[in-house]
Amino acid sequence: MAKQQIQGMKKLNVHWADQMAEKIIAERGERELYTCASGITPSGTVHIGNFREIMTVDLVVRALRDRGKNVRFIYSWDDYDVFRKVPLNMPEPETLERYLRFPITMVPDTTGRNENYARHHEVDIESELPRVGIAPEFLYQAERYRAHRYADGMKKAMQARETIKQCLNEYRDDAHKMNAKDNYWPVSVFCSVCNRDTTTITGYDGEYAVSYTCECGNSTTEDLRTSQGFKLGWRVDWPMRWNEEQVVFEPGGKDHVSPGGSYDTAKLVSKRVYGWQAPVTMKYDFVTLKGVPGKMSSSKGKVIALPDALAVYQPEVLRYIFVVNRPDHEFSISFDTDVITVYEAYDRTERIAWGVDTAKNDEIAAREKRVYALSQVQPELPRVMPYQIGFRLLTTLMQTYSGDIAAVLAALGDVRPEQRETLINRMRCAWFWVTECAPDEFTFSLRRDGTKAVLSDAAVAAVRIVRDTVVPMIDAVDEKTFGQKLYAAATDADIEPKMLFRALYQALIGKEQGPRLASFMRIIGKETIQTILAGY
Numbered sequence: 452m453a454k455q456q457i458q459g460m461k462k463l464n465v466h467w468a469d470q471m472a473e474k475i476i477a478e479r480g481e482r483e484l485y486t487c488a489s490g491i492t493p494s495g496t497v498h499i500g501n502f503r504e505i506m507t508v509d510l511v512v513r514a515l516r517d518r519g520k521n522v523r524f525i526y527s528w529d530d531y532d533v534f535r536k537v538p539l540n541m542p543e544p545e546t547l548e549r550y551l552r553f554p555i556t557m558v559p560d561t562t563g564r565n566e567n568y569a570r571h572h573e574v575d576i577e578s579e580l581p582r583v584g585i586a587p588e589f590l591y592q593a594e595r596y597r598a599h600r601y602a603d604g605m606k607k608a609m610q611a612r613e614t615i616k617q618c619l620n621e622y623r624d625d626a627h628k629m630n631a632k633d634n635y636w637p638v639s640v641f642c643s644v645c646n647r648d649t650t651t652i653t654g655y656d657g658e659y660a661v662s663y664t665c666e667c668g669n670s671t672t673e674d675l676r677t678s679q680g681f682k683l684g685w686r687v688d689w690p691m692r693w694n695e696e697q698v699v700f701e702p703g704g705k706d707h708v709s710p711g712g713s714y715d716t717a718k719l720v721s722k723r724v725y726g727w728q729a730p731v732t733m734k735y736d737f738v739t740l741k742g743v744p745g746k747m748s749s750s751k752g753k754v755i756a757l758p759d760a761l762a763v764y765q766p767e768v769l770r771y772i773f774v775v776n777r778p779d780h781e782f783s784i785s786f787d788t789d790v791i792t793v794y795e796a797y798d799r800t801e802r803i804a805w806g807v808d809t810a811k812n813d814e815i816a817a818r819e820k821r822v823y824a825l826s827q828v829q830p831e832l833p834r835v836m837p838y839q840i841g842f843r844l845l846t847t848l849m850q851t852y853s854g855d856i857a858a859v860l861a862a863l864g865d866v867r868p869e870q871r872e873t874l875i876n877r878m879r880c881a882w883f884w885v886t887e888c889a890p891d892e893f894t895f896s897l898r899r900d901g902t903k904a905v906l907s908d909a910a911v912a913a914v915r916i917v918r919d920t921v922v923p924m925i926d927a928v929d930e931k932t933f934g935q936k937l938y939a940a941a942t943d944a945d946i947e948p949k950m951l952f953r954a955l956y957q958a959l960i961g962k963e964q965g966p967r968l969a970s971f972m973r974i975i976g977k978e979t980i981q982t983i984l985a986g987y
């Protein structure tokens with residue numbers, strides 16, 4: 452299908468992102484700006500499960516923009532949260548332990564790479580998101596709180612603390628409700644002496660002055676407009692910022708968006724305290740991992756981050772995984788042989804989108820074309836159809852040429868300049884997968900060092916027949932004919948074809964089996980095979 456025809460499918464309401472965009476427009480009406488939000492506390496490695504929220508917002512943002520809407524995509528780093536726990540994958544844990552209960556922007560980066568612990572984790576995701584075509588506006592909450600941007604928002608919360616208490620109690624059972632006599636303060640304080648949140652608020656003047664004591668012995672009164680230690684608790688901070696940024700869409704994890712959960716509470720606070728209608732939301736489920744190689748998981752403290760996933764899945768294919776799965780459905784990111792299946796599914800979608808394959812009906816065709824469009828790194832589709840080569844075949848090629856990308860490109864021969872970048876990305880993924888993740892039966896290396904397999908006399912005689920009479924015609928016949936010639940060689944040598952094939956695999960790669968022999972030998976090439984078999 453021509454590019455223009457594919458683009459013509461964008462406005463069809465066939466994908467969940469489009470349906471959510473229509474819902475936002477219907478509920479919020481025509482607006483000059485639609486602000487969509489996401490965010491996380493950078494308390495550790497931002498893993499692929501966290502990425503699901505970013506990706507969910509990105510897809511809805513694209514759907515809104517496809518409808519001609521002006522959209523602001525904000526991503527909040529909640530880097531003024533408390534440092535509660537030392538993760539497994541950071542060096543010098545004993546140093547980090549000394550900063551427990553500090554704001555995470557005041558915790559040092561013990562790797563020495565960035566200015567603080569929070570920034571270390573922020574940089575890791577900010578540097579990778581452009582690879583998958585995601586470019587939000589990053590907001591840093593520590594910076595905003597310390598600049599007193601939220602002084603009036605905190606004042607409003609302090610003055611409305613009884614209303615907020617009612618909101619918090621709304622969905623609690625009697626055993627967990629706060630009593631009328633219970634003191635409730637929506638603001639917490641990092642001590643101006645020890646920097647920890649081990650503080651207790653003792654008084655409030657009804658405007659900006661808040662008094663507190665700390666376990667370190669500090670006792671003082673500070674002003675919300677000038678002190679850098681005050682912060683709203685997250686159940687109030689969340690709706691306060693909805694109003695501040697005029698957010699109309701923000702998804703939430705199933706633990707937050709479930710009935711009576713934190714979203715429902717924040718919705719009440721947003722309306723009753725800040726006068727802002729809570730954003731349209733949608734629930735997203737967990738992302739699990741399947742077939743994770745030990746080296747990869749241990750390097751990240753038993754989590755998989757975006758760079759880890761991109762080592763195996765080219766950006767379009769990683770986006771595709773999230774596009775085809777509805778946010779409220781749990782799914783797995785696989786690193787085992789399912790990787791091949793995922794690539795095959797993406798390639799089939801690509802062929803339908805470009806009109807190379809035909810879908811079963813128009814509805815499926817429309818959905819596949821929309822999925823393909825949303826899977827692309829750039830909102831604009833490629834100028835030409837990407838080079839199609841199966842992932843499994845590519846792993847064979849990459850191993851045959853010992854990971855040499857230039858050699859594989861030369862062997863393929865018909866790759867257009869516009870197709871090179873995407874294909875090279877896939878080659879790198881294939882090489883990483885086969886060297887770091889694939890089971891043994893998928894891996895091999897050619898015997899280029901002159902070593903020989905230990906074969907029976909009958910097997911050696913059969914290998915010689917193949918070398919001398921079959922291999923020379925490898926370029927002159929098609930794959931089917933070449934395969935027939937291999938079977939004929941076994942007959943000529945008076946051995947079972949299975950025995951001949953096993954002998955050839957042993958001679959070529961030192962294993963009992965490998966890729967389909969006829970096509971594999973054609974990939975290796977006549978000269979290389981003759982060199983390897985010369986010693987028999």
